[in-house]
Each structure stands twice: as C-alpha cells, then as structure tokens.
Amino acid sequence: MRQYLHLDLDSFYASVETALRPELRGVPVCVGGQRGGRGIVTCPNYAARAYGVRTAMSVRAAEQLLPSTAVFLRGNFRLYGEYSRRVMAILESYAPEVRQKSIDEALMEVSGCLHFWGNDPVRMARAIKDRVREETELTISAGLAPNPLCAKIAAGLRKPDGLVLIRHGMIRDTLAPLPVDVVPGIGKKTAPRLRMQGIFTVGDLLTRAQERDGWLGSLVQALLDESDDRAHGDHEAAEHSISRDRTFGRDTADREEIESTLFMLTERCCKTLRAERLAASTVTVKVRYADFTTVQKQETLPSAVVNEEQVFAAVGLLLGDLLPPWRFVRLVGVKVSNLSPLEGQQLMLDDGESERLFQLHQEVDALQKKFGEKSVRWGKSEPQV
Numbered sequence: 001m002r003q004y005l006h007l008d009l010d011s012f013y014a015s016v017e018t019a020l021r022p023e024l025r026g027v028p029v030c031v032g033g034q035r036g037g038r039g040i041v042t043c044p045n046y047a048a049r050a051y052g053v054r055t056a057m058s059v060r061a062a063e064q065l066l067p068s069t070a071v072f073l074r075g076n077f078r079l080y081g082e083y084s085r086r087v088m089a090i091l092e093s094y095a096p097e098v099r100q101k102s103i104d105e106a107l108m109e110v111s112g113c114l115h116f117w118g119n120d121p122v123r124m125a126r127a128i129k130d131r132v133r134e135e136t137e138l139t140i141s142a143g144l145a146p147n148p149l150c151a152k153i154a155a156g157l158r159k160p161d162g163l164v165l166i167r168h169g170m171i172r173d174t175l176a177p178l179p180v181d182v183v184p185g186i187g188k189k190t191a192p193r194l195r196m197q198g199i200f201t202v203g204d205l206l207t208r209a210q211e212r213d214g215w216l217g218s219l220v221q222a223l224l225d226e227s228d229d230r231a232h233g234d235h236e237a238a239e240h241s242i243s244r245d246r247t248f249g250r251d252t253a254d255r256e257e258i259e260s261t262l263f264m265l266t267e268r269c270c271k272t273l274r275a276e277r278l279a280a281s282t283v284t285v286k287v288r289y290a291d292f293t294t295v296q297k298q299e300t301l302p303s304a305v306v307n308e309e310q311v312f313a314a315v316g317l318l319l320g321d322l323l324p325p326w327r328f329v330r331l332v333g334v335k336v337s338n339l340s341p342l343e344g345q346q347l348m349l350d351d352g353e354s355e356r357l358f359q360l361h362q363e364v365d366a367l368q369k370k371f372g373e374k375s376v377r378w379g380k381s382e383p384q385v
C-alpha cells in the first residue's frame, strides 16, 4: 500500500518575516503590498486572517479590516526562495522521493521509509514537522493519505500546524462531510456550478460521480484511488510525455549556464526517447524565475524528432526572450511530447544528417550505459559533478 505525505508551510511568506523579526509575533502582517498602495495581499499571516483578510484581497480592503498596528510588507522573494530550499533539503533527508509542488509545498511518497518509524506514518510526519520548526522556526502542515490528491486535501484541513491522516479504506468516510471546494481543482468558478446541481459536499460528489465523465469523473477516480500502482496515484504520470527539470544550486542569470543545462536536459530526454524507440513531435521549454513565476513555451514541429540537435534547435527558438539578463532563473525544464513509435517514422531530415546522427547517438548511449554518463559528453553540456 502506498503512503503519501503532503507538506504545506503555513502562511509561508509572512511566517518567514515573523521568524526573522520576533517583534512581529502576534501582529497582523500582510506580505505583498504597501499601506495606501493599490497592490494585493499575497500572504496574510494568521493574525491578519483572524480579521478576515484573505490571500489576493486588495491592500485597500485589508486596511479597512485591520487595526492600525497591522504591518504591510513588500516582501523579499529571494529570501523566501532561500527558506524554501532549506525546508526542501530537510524533507529530502527523510525520503528519496520528494516532489516540490510550489515554493511552500511538497509531496513525498513515504511507503518505503515507514519501517524506520515503526510503520507509523504519523510518527514520521511529526518528526519532520518538529525538525522544520527547530531549524527554520516555520510551521508546516502535513497530510497523510493513500494517494497524492487526498494527501493535499488532508494537509489543508487543520491549518496552521496541522497533521491529518486519512487511513486506507477511510477516504470516502473522511471526505464525505466536507464542502466540495476542499478538493483542489474545484475553485471559485466550479463550486457554485456544482452547488446548483445539488452537489454541496464531497460525499455528494462521490455518489453522483457515476453519472459523470470527463474531468470530474477522473477527479473522483483520483480521490478514491488506493491502488498500489504508482501511475494510478499520480495525475502527471498518465500524460504521455518525457520531461527533465533541473533546479540550479543557486538562482542564475548566466545565459551560458542556463543553455548548457538545457542542452543536458535535452540530451536526457532524447536518450529516453531512443531507449523507448519513440520520436517526439512537440517540444516544450519551461523556465521558472527566482520569484517562482513559471513560463512554458511549446512548438509542434513539422515532423517527429529524436536527436538532441533538432530538439535543442527548437528549445533555442522557444527560449527567445525568456532569458533577459536581469532576470534570475531558478529552474529550467525540457519536455518532449506528442510521441509516436520511432519505427516507420519520417524523421525530420537535414541532408541525410538525421540518420547518421541517430546512429552516432545510439553508439554514445550504449557507451554511457556501459561506462557511465561521464565517459562521453557532448561539447555543449554541463560537466556532471
């Protein structure tokens, strides 16, 4: 049985500010705007929430709710990035598989580590929460469940500093009484529409789901999933694509470093393509900046490709103006999708180059498999240390 642990830092930006400035403890703090300004509140702390302030509320509206002692801060995103990295490093010391979902959230698949904790996932989650608090002075809410979606819901149920376990066999009973908008993906637009159809609780959703297809049907399936098969529990795994990401050790604006990393990621995607005898028609490049805004651009090529030269040519074009010299980058990624079997494929030809390159790459793949990835490197890609 699989056990997922979703962790979500509580009012993250505001909590970092409070951790560094003890005089702010207990004071309503709003990160994201200046008093008298026209901005919106990105992150109110719990003292501010107690007055009714919510994320994405205008600063003006928040000012009307809050006492004059409240503090508005513009926010220091570089600092939040550092704290985020510290927390992720802690999480990575507990399980081999930690997937960062956003600046303040991560998902871990912990089934394989539970024997260290007497097979008690709650004990493990508590230890992680304590360690995060000791090392960063931040509280983190935890959700344990048989699938990633329920783990995320569980993490949100008792904020701040929550710890909720949804047991195997208990998903339906635990979730049924909750309002339907606790489910990620059912937002401000969908929830009223569902209510008009008489669906108020998750229970309503689950009992009425048989009649539905499309995304609501697959959402219900994901909610109730208790299979042992990782692919079932993982929304993204179902997508037919190959992608590789890399988070830089420190944010960088060095175009050469970014491009060589992208080339290395392209190589890895192409190597997997070749190993699976697949060719790709669509190439996507992803850039996440230091402030966590993420842009993706994709291009569907006139015919399928499998060699890194061609994929990287597309990556280069897509990059276009995504890398202005003043903008620091945190993560880059390459995805190839729209996959089809390599056999019988009309590969994008450049004067018979494709076939020759393909042979060459296959030979290099074989060498690397035999002697390690470091044995043969292409000129462009970053040395692996």
Ligand SMILES: [Mg+2]
Residues within 6 Å of the ligand: 008, 009, 010, 011, 012, 104, 105
């Ligand atoms: Mg959070």
